[in-house]
Amino acid sequence: MARPTLYNLMRKFDLFLMMAGMLPAAASAPAPAASRPTCRAGVAGRGQTAAGFPARSRTTESTGVFMYCKSTAFRRRLPLLPLLTAMTMLLAPPHALAQADAGRLQQALSAFDDGDFRTAEAQLKDLLQRDPGLAEARLLLGRTYLQLGDGAAAEKELQRAAELGVAPNRWRLDLAEALLQQRRFEDAVTSLEEQAAALANEPAAVRAAALGLRGRALLGMEQIDEARMAFTEARRLNPDDRLAGLGLAQVALLANDLAAAAATLDGLLARFPDESNLRLLRAEVFRGVNDPEAALEQYDQILARERDNLRALLGRATVRVSLQRFADARADLERIERLRPDVVVVHYLRGVMAFYERDWETAAGHLEEVLSVQPTHVQSMLLMGVVSYARNQLQLAEEYLSRILRAMPDNIQAAKVLAATRLKLREPARAVQVLEPFSETGDPQIMALLGSAYMLAGDPERGQQWLSQAVETTPDAAALRTQLALTLIAGGRMGEAIAELESAVDLGQDVLQADVLLVLALLREGKADEAIAASTALETRRPNSPIPANLTGLALLAQGRLEPARERFERALELDPRFTTALINLARVDVAGSDLEAAEARYRRVLDQEGGNLAALLGMAALAEQRDDPAALESWLTRAQDANPGATQPGLLLARFLIERGDYVKALGVARAHAARFPQNPEVLEMLGRAATLTGDTANATRTFAQVEELRPNDPRVSYLLGGAHWKAEDYRAAATAFRRAIELRPDYLEARLALASVLLAAEDYSAAVAIARALQADYPDNQLGHRLEGRILLAAREPRGAVAALEQALAMAPAGDTVRELADAHHRAGDDARAIELLRDWTAQQPADLDSLAFLALLLQGEGRDEEALPIYLDLYEQGTENVVILNNLAWILHQRGDPQALEIAAHAYEQAPNQPEIADTYGWILFNSGRRAEGLNILQQAHLAYPSQTEITYHVAVALQSVGRGDQAARLLQRLLRDHPGAPEAPRARALLERLRGAAGD
Structure with a gap:
């Protein structure tokens, strides 16, 4: 059964940011152990979190509660009574601690360290009622209020402690924290700046903590870049500062860089696995990437240690509701109610569950509870509007929904x-x-x-x-x-x-x-008969409407019954001469009957009435395609796109046409503009990813396909495309992961299995690639594909003899030129050139039109020194118009060695095709030089040498040319370098002889 739209809302909206005003600020469940950081919750205003972190934007604007934890790094606990007493005496407070008061203070401190903040609060209040001037009690009570999330009360107690003489270095950071809890971000920054001189003399860890507080305040002021700088400097001063790391993760979230946020949090969690606030934010990131199960795992880990952690309970309940695991969600909500009966968000979640269950009355009751406390809560108003609609309370639905649209018109x-x-x-x-x-x-x-x-x-x-x-x-x-x-x-x-x-x-x-x-x-x-029956019945009920006759015509057209379809469309036009839909369908009948002129006349008639009619414009584009008129096709698609900015089809067709034409850059521009208009449309994003991949913009391609994968998590083709983009970016690990996901979704996805094998091959994981090839052999025993793939892998793994066996089997199953050449290459690499040449001769005798195999045969013959046998093959390929620069280059070289003047023409043609390929340039330059065009030839030879300075033959040619034009000193230096770096090169003897001649000439 399909889930209602609010299922998607629950997944898209971060409920921590949806629940503004639902959670009282001055309350929190106690944590079980002092060794763990404790958390607090604060009420955030619109667009920001309680900690001062601007709320990350989702599909709609919302306000909310952001749960976060305060690291123990900010708690300066004094667990030993003697130390506490000694420090109190040093401060010289107005009142010395009596022995009984010291004992009570120690009890409060123990409760604080145990995370039992309510007990600590009660004990400290009792102590201060007896003696209001106890400075240490004031300080500890202020810190206790911080842990309970009551920033205002904390500020009051900390200021009183300061007045009683507590040293500033013991309360200045706590005071900034208290101001942050009250969302007084500018005051927090001012407070820290006033203490800047004193903080400069503090240890690095304290300065880092101050910078972390400053970063959080700056986030609250929406000064994101400055906040990032503060957090970064804090991490530099103290790599163990967890809140600074948390701040950097939040900055990444604000930039919607979920990968960076995840990486930061994972690094912190590796070092601080028990830090609950890190796991809470990690869970949010998992929810942001639509991985609710991973988010649940984070909440479970927190609750395994801190069973009453309110933030984790709320987060887990929210995710469970979104997954419709209502029994589990209710268990969490019941526990929250036992801990905190005043959490209004519980009513919201119960209302959502009742909505899913179509229990409109119960849903309305819970939502009314929410709106009585927070009357502007957007999600509750929206849900209340839907519930009122379902209860047929239309005026009430109109009221709620109109209020939302006035406040949030988008x-x-x-x-x-x-x-x-x-x-x-x-x-x-x-x-x-x-x-x-x-x-x-x-x-x-x-x-x-x-x-x-x-x-x-x-x-x-x-x-x-x-x-x-x-x-x-x-x-x-x-x-x-x-x-x-x-x-x-x-x-x-x-x-x-x-x-x-x-x-x-x-x-x-x-x-x-x-x-x-x-x-x-x-x-x-495909149920055309049933469609005709339904539309005919509609014609009877609505005899004066053109729509039923048009529908009947569509059904008849689907059956290929052109004339009856034409009659129904004409009947629709009789009923309404301006009903252009029927006119367009008549054009479709004309196209089906191959009467393109009549179809064009109808489309133009529609466009005379409605210049931007999408169907008519696309029809004209289709006619241009049938007429093989690409310019007209592009023109009509562009016009359709411009006239219908709300339709995806014209832009998709235009981008696809440009890609097929090879105009990738222009296609990317069209796709980008389209994606800006339709940022959540999977087809549009997929086209953008394809265009980006083809233009080499792999970063954009992978990011875009990842978006599509989020929209279509169960589509194996999307994972396949993502893998292809990663592959092009040479990120083989990510590519393999994507291809494996595609195969997991569709085990018989042959293209994905081949792609995975190819990626593993590129990553030199030969054993894993061979395993895939052999699995394909088992799954497709009558197909040569698996054997051929294994041969390719073994060739790459430098196991040519194994490759020969695999490729021989592939060739026996399906003779093909590609397989012949691969097998010949395997023989060649195995040192059996005779067998490779024999194989290619036999094949080309049967398939003389296989020019690629002929070219390979000529290359092998030339490599064996059998130029006389290679030459006629090269000439034949040249006469057939080959553009293969290697063939042209080799042919030119052989002809040059024979003194054939045609060598220069052929070498020039090869150079025109590949001027930046050093070997090609060397051949052309050398032939030019030896043809009397010395200056021109030397220039090209020097360009080749610059591109490939370690190629000894090119170096030797340049030296000879330099010597011939009177630049012997330069030639000598080149020759000396050649002999020094490559003493065993084939050109070394000639280079040595030339160098000796140059030295002799210099001696003369």
Whole structure:
């Protein structure tokens, strides 16, 4: 059963940021052990967390509670009574501690160290009631209030302790913490700046702690870069400062860099595995990447140590609700209520569960509790609007949802339900007013609701267009289950969609809308006869509407019955001559009958009426494609995109066309612009990822495909594309992970298995790659693919004899030129050139048109010194127009050695093809030089030498040319370097002889 839209809201919104005002600031459950850091919760205002961290933006703006923990690094506990007494005496307070008071203070300190802050608070209050002037008690009470999250009370006690003579170095950081808890960020910064001179003399750990506090205050002031600098400096001073690390992780979250946040937190957790605040934030990151199970694991680890940790209980309950594990969630909520009966968020979560269970009365009761405390809580208002809609309390739904849209005009969920409410109220014009601002989002639910609204408003043509667009859009769009079955149709779940439509369980509750979608759903499932029956029945019920006849025509067209379909479309036009949908469908009939001129005339007639009609513009583009007119095709697609900025199809088609044409850069530009308009559309993002991959922008490609994977976590093809992008970026480990995920989702995904083997091969993990090849042999015993793959892997692993065996088996199963060349290469690498040449001769005798195999044969012959046999093959390839620069280069060299003047022409052609390839440039330059064009030849030879200075033959050629033009000193230096660095090179004897001649000439 499909989950309602709020399931997705629960996943998208960080509930820690949704619950503003729901959790009293001055309360917290005690932690069980003093050795662990304790946590607190604070109430955050709009756009910020209680700790002063700006709230990370999600799908909609919200306010909330951010749970965070205070490290023990900020607690200056004094566990020994003698030390406490001695320090108190040094301070010379107005009152000396009596023995009984010292004992009570020690008891309070022990309770503090045990994490029992309520007990410590009670004992300290009792002590101070007896003697208000006890400075140490004031200081400890201030720190206790910090642990309880009561910043105002903490500030009061800390200031009193200061007045009683406690040294500033013992309270200055605690005071800043108290100001942070009250969200007085500027005051906190001022306080720290006032203490800057004194802090400069403190140890590095204390200065780091102060910088961490400053960073948190700056985050609260939304000065992100300055906060990052403060946290970074704190970590430099004290690598063990956990809150600074936590701050850097939060900065990464604000930048939506979940990977960086995860890396920072994982590094901290490796060193501080029991630090609860780190795990709380790590859980949030897991939720941000849509990994609720991993988030639950983090909460479980915290609660295993701190069973009453309120933040972890709230987080786990929230995730369990989003996963619809209601029994487990209720257990957490019951525990929270026992610990803190005043946590309003519990009502919200209970309301969400009741909503899932369609218990509207219970849901409304809990949501009313929330709104009585926090009347502007957006999520509760939205849910209350949906619940009121479901209870048919339409005026109440209108009130709540209108309030949300006034405060948050971009809230698309509120717009959808408000529009549905107005449709139920029979106010289609007001529904259109709500929906029109969202018409360019590409959201299929918006399109469906617009279609319903226009139909009810008496505009069937526009209604039909919006409904048709909705059916064609993204199949993964979320939808309320009670709305149109459109999402089910687009997602291919036709049985469910048809059942929904037949029972008229949709937001619109409109018979015509249900009938239209029912016919379209039946057609998409291939049930044309049933579709004809449904549309014919609709024609009977609505004889004056063009829509039923048009639907019948569509069903007949789907059956290939062109003339009956034409008759129904013409009937629709008789009923409404301006019903352009039928005119477009008549053009489709013309195309099916190969009458492109008639189709174009109809499309142009539509465009005369509606210049931006999407279907007509795409139809013209399709005609251009059939006519093989790429310029017109691009022009029509561009016009369609410009005229319909809310439609995804034109941009997708345009980007795909540009990619097929090889214009990758332009395709990337189109895809980027499209993704900016449709940032959550998987098809658009996938196209952006493809274009980025093809242009070499692998960082953007991997990031984009990762987004698509989040949107479609169960689509193996997306993981495959992500793996390909990682592969191109040469991140073999990440590529292998993505390919394995694709295979896990679809074990018979052959392309992914081959890609995984190739990545393992690139990473030189030969044994794992061979294992995949042999698994393919077992799974596909009649296919040569596994054997050929094994041969390639063994060749790369420098095991040519094993490769020969595998490739011989592949060749026996499926003779092919590629396999022949691979097998010949294996023989060559195994030292059996005779067998390689024999194999290629036999094959090319049977397949004389296999130019690649002929080229390989010529290369092997030349390598064996059999130039006379290689030459006719090279000449034959040249005459057939080969552009292979290696073939051209080798042919030119052989001809040059024979004094054939044609060598220069061929060498020049090779150089034109690959001027930056040193060996090609060397051949051309050497032939030029020896043809009398010495200056030109020397210039090209020197360019080749600069590109490949360690290639001895090129070096020798340059030296000869330099010597010939009277630059013997330069030639001698080159020759000396050649002989020094490569004394065993084939050119060494000639180089030595030339050097001796140069020295002799110099002596003369």
